[in-house]
Amino acid sequence: MGRVDEIVTQIAGQIASGQFLAGQKLPSVRIGAAQYGVSKNTMAEAYDRLVARGMLLSRQGSGYYVTGHLPVAPPPPRPDVTEASGIVSLLREQLEQHYETRPGDGRPPASWTEGSKLRRFMARGRSAAADVQYGYGSSWGLAALRGWLRLSMAERSIPVEADGVMLTSGINHGFDLIIRHMLEPGDTVFVDSPGYYPLFAKLRLAKVTMVPIRRLMDGPDLEDLAAKLAIWRPKMFFTQSQGHNPTGGGLSPAVAFGLMKLADAHDFRIVEDDAFADLHPTSLPRLAALGQQRRVLYVGSFSKTLSASLRCGYVAGTPEIIRGLVDLKMITTVATSAHVERLVIDLIDSGQYLKHLRRLRVRMEEGTKTTIRAFAELGIELAAPKVPGFYLWAPLPEGTDERAFCRAAAEANIFVAPAAEFRPDRDHSSAPGMRVNVAYGADPRFQAFLRQQLQR
Template identity: 60%
Template sequence: MSRVDKIVQNVSGLLSAGAYKAGERLPSVRQAAREHGVSKNTMADAYDRLVAQGLLEARAGSGYYVAQFQIVRPAPQAPHVAAAVDIVSLLREQLDQHYEVRPGDGRPPAFWTEGSELKRFFSGFKTAEPASVDFGYGSSWGYAPLRERLRMLLLERSISVPPDGLLLTHGVNHGLDLIIRHLIEPGDTVFVDDPGYYPLFGKLTLAKAHMVGIRRGPDGPDLEDLAAKLAVHRPKVFFTQSHAHNPTGGTLSPAVAFGLMQLAERSGFLIVENDALADIVPATLPRLAALDQLNRVLYVGTFSKTLSASLRCGFVAGHPSIVGALSNLKMLTMVATSDYVERFVFNLIQGGQYLRHLRRLKARVEEAHKASGAQLEAAGLKVRQSVTPGFYLWAEFPGDVDELELCRRAAERSIFLAPGSVFSPDRGVRGPAAIRVNVAYGTNPAFIDFLREQIR
């Protein structure tokens, strides 16, 4: 610590302990400098930092005084806000990084992504020559060359997007947030995958929507369950994930995709198709957006899962009438996304680094997916089979297991688990005890040994 840091720490500690009363004058700069054995400039710098922190008040010609600060106690949260925060408690654990072994994580380790082509590219990247850099906000639609490149990439998935039908976002979660703000009113019924993407449940809870879970099978939403729920409910939107499904790892089959679109057309609901891991699964897999050509489907994607969690860059593709409204909403709530991040991603794609990176990432995922499934089954769990390798496996426990108690025991060994109940929109309804396993950590010896012990 510098001398200034030490003085600031010392004085702020005295203030917190009540050594000075509010409004009391502190020793002059000259006197305090002598007491701390530093120069007057150093002492004045320390006092100025304390002023900047709101702990002191500078009065011209008089000196420094204790500010009238007090601890602000947070107001109680509204019930729907408290419920939403409780739903995403797993996300908080992922972000805080307390655990040594992390099979419950939502994304692969950094060395799978940032440590390959990207690390070299990060160090030498420049957005443009200084004279050509635009230091303004940029368009609310996002960086135009990247939007055009994405339109070309989506054609490989048989999705034709008009020029005004694609909006860049801060990843999938931002796209989902904009869609919910635009389409969902309090009390609206929405369908979601069950099990499904739990951060979405938190957003819908904040929006005061009525969530109804549609049973998720190995090849997509269960059409019989969907038809039965449609006989009772009139959903405005069905939020679903097509491939490398989070959390089950399942893949949408052509038959289920076709049946789902028929039911949507007949019942009049919109579909939001989350395809966050599209870049590591085959482009030829069936997409709802390809069947529908963005008539009643909004298609959401991201680079954050396959590049870096810190590179918040994604998109929403859909009918221009809806995407235009989302662009206006984005402009009102945050003006624009980061032009620098979007240029960075565009240059990675154009330079071929992203393609080379994806080749390595796919190979790692395929190997880890196979090895993790084998280890989990050998430990005694029932692993849901998935046709296409992805980041996740869904593993069920035999017999009667308390998921939360299991997670508590794992935490005592610094193992982070993602319990199956978190991924259900109705956490009061219990199915077989299960966990979502990130394949990057599925063969960790400490994790596998723990599972064997618990099952025994």
């Protein structure tokens, strides 16, 4: 806690306890600074924070006076919000970044874009030179980028009608719209396990029942899926086709066809997450490409391939569903950022996006090889994905206490992503493991920590 916070807390406590009464003038900034042993600027900031809280009133030329108003305690958080926010502890660390060594991170490091022209292009703000529109923009998103997406998806054999794609503020925004529009409290959905943990938080917040489907390196376990379908009637199955987060696996043609066959037989929709589509060959299997657009909602993003700060994604599906999602987007957020969307299409049109993707693929391939090699030297065999991505799944020795492992890593200033965080029930008793970002997997500090843990 800084000095300003300490002073604010102390004075607020004195007001609450009655040591300073309503209407009473507080010591001047100069006197207060001397009393607390701080600069006048520090003291003035403390008083200003108390004014912002409604506890003091500033009278120009006179000083600061107690208002007599005490801050109202915030209402206790709803249990479902508390539970949902607990699930995204990994996401919180990725936003706030307390740890130096980051094998558990979900993003590649900024250095992976250094040396390319992408950063310099974005810094110039080329799109800012374009005609600036001061209105909201269309709730569908920038027409030029939507048109490019239709062409891009056609290369993956995914047919999309003109009004069958909308832009979002990233994949999580797309998930949020789909959940709000198409699910009700008490509905049942299937999810990958291990799978994408921010999705679990959203579903829990919506009071939707999640049923885990075992995820293998070639896609969802069809035997487990069939067994669960004998018990449950899911409304949807949320799954990721390629570059699976967290296992790094993909989707084989056999599993893709088997999954679609079960979806037809049991009449449930599929939400296909393809966040890394632009990094993977267009020939890889996609569920939305199997002539079943009416059954599949296809969700993608530029935030993973460009920058997490560029919140830009999309949802594709039947025009009827997309129109409903656009209406919901209009009600909740009005529109997405046309400036961000214009920057993305400028990067594409200039050829910088393609150059960036080529460089990123090389980085992923090198990171995957070095990480697998480093773990092999420790006696841990990692399953190599057919197509390199951002992640690998690292099993830990049977009997490893994941909580203790995470605490030890934190003490060593290392951020890890344990297996339990990627399960809907956050079960720490199942097979221990962790997601490893290939950019950091061979980091000497991380490898030294693992070697020490394995020798115990």
